[in-house]
Amino acid sequence: MFTPLDILYIVLAFCALWFTAAVFWLIWQIAILFKRANDTVSQVQETMTKMELALDGIRQKFDHTSTALGAIMHTATKAVEYLIEKKFAKAASSQKEKSTKKKK
16 A cells, blocks of 8 residues: 555655744744834834933023023122121221221
């Protein structure tokens, strides 16, 4: 009915089938691994983009704040200088009055 050569061909056909299935499964697993890696890299890129946007927003707020703070500090410095000059002028005038009173 079956000769040994026929049995050999049947066994070889099953071996080729199993080998093909194993290679297909291996390629499938590698493709899934690459897809997951690609998804992970995409998520990392999105996260980095969001972090970059947040840092740019914070940097802009600091720039605007420092500009406003600089103007406020300049105004405060001028006001303090004015008050100090006024105090020294008042002290000098009161010292002149005292020296004028002593001379009389």
